[in-house]
Amino acid sequence: MTSSADHGQPSRSSAGPSLGEKIALALSRREVWISLGFLVLFLAIWEWLPPLAKIPPYILPPISAVFKEFFRLLHVENLFLHTGLTLIEVIIGFVLGSLLGMVVGYALGLSPMLEFVLSPYILALQITPKVAFAPLFIMWLGYTVYPKILVAILIVFFPVLINVLSSVRTIDPAMINLARSFSASRAQIFWKIEFPASMPNLFAGLRIGSTLAVIGIVVGELVGGNKGLGYLLVLGEGQGNTAMVFVTIILLTVIGILAYLAVILAERRVLHYMPERQIGPV
Template identity: 60%
Template sequence: MAESTPTAAVPTVTPPAGAAAHEAERLAAPPSFWRAYRVPIWSAIVLVLFVAGWEWGFRALGVPKYFIPTLSEIGSEFVRAYERMDLVNHTAVTSFEVLLGFALGSILGMTMGYILGMSPTAEVVLSPYILALQIAPKVAFAPLFVLWFGFSVEAKMSVAILVAVLVVFFPIMINVLGAVRAVDPAMINLARTFNATRWQIFWKIEFPASMPALFSGLRIGSTLAVIGVTVGELVGGINRGLGFLLLSGETMGAPLVFLAIIVLTVIGIVAYCAVIFAERRVLHYMPRRDFGGMNAQGGK
């Protein structure tokens, strides 16, 4: 690689006469195949290296296959789990828990965020507790929930949902709280000169102004929900859901563990994309922040 770099570099010596015309022609010409498609080409190269590295690399390095299975083994495990272990059902159970945990955690986080954001006194009084709970490892509450709920399937699912609620709650509350606190006081004064009531100031200024921060909170929350549910299922020792497959993997082998991790990741990605989709619709008024500013809708 190092030797090839100098030849690829653009020559910096003074170009010969007529070079300017040549340069203009070169710029006007359609980009070369390589320039136009370098991103997809690199992506393909990296993908091939990744797949090949996983499939044969670990073996070549002497990593035993019961430590890290090959991709093809995970693939056949997928087929096996689909046919014999009711993979779809487990995935549905976990997805349901993620969805419910995320929704409840978000609603709770928003409610608390707006209440504390509108009442500085309450925030100051409660801030030590909020801070303590924010720092405390929320997933560590899982055993407590097991104690509360008991051992039925519904109880185990409730444990997973509750852990998710707890971990989703904080980033959303903190983001909303900060956003309400950061609303431009001049905007509130403007509404006040129109004789706005406290309620109108909330609905017409504070609430919409908090939307960007709320959505960053929801983005974080959507990924945390999967973590919460996974921990909840593992600690609860559930016999449904992807957590059950993870636990079964302890005896049934690494391919099942990897399979469960991959499906959990996919659930997280779907949740995250759903939030982004909603965000694009709600925050349509914001200037777009796309790559390279290609779609930026400039003012003026």
């Protein structure tokens, strides 16, 4: 929820050369102030409305209680450790899942035979809700970080795979012929034409994957384990500690935003050759 305000800023401030100038530019825009105002209003409503509407704190604690709980958890539950662990799992799951999706996507894209043979199974696996594998992986690998990372890999894998595959499949054949007319080898056609041509699609897949990675990790942690933010969610629920659940949700959102922003930053670097508007908003 709070992310709606954070969301608008990077795209608006991206035009300026230095960070200071970017911020100054952003603050000079009315929309930015309206957006920040919206955040303040939202927090105020969260703080004052539940007591006024006689909603008990175990249903909806005011934001101040959530803050208090945050600092309590820092001391009592070693919140940094849980957050850090979840963050690392998200990064590892995202990176491995993306790499796997890329490798399989390019392989299938380059070999129509392989694609024909494997596509029904890939489709079936894509329809399967990946989070349903979490209990299975925990049965196999125990209460370690591995089943969580495995769920994230599986869930990140598909959007990356599908996007890479479709880009290789839909590339303009005339572009391939151009490279062929220069007597390019198969490897050269891939590295000089197909691979760079797939970058916009790849990043579309990575954007989706970065947010799905968080879901995969959290579900893994919810199902089993005694570490990570997913575990804290279960713990908070068990204790009837609504504020703790909120703290965890907010931290998970922050991790998701960080992962997403990392992809956006990489995308801006890699796709620097594209007109700004085609890269699109954050």
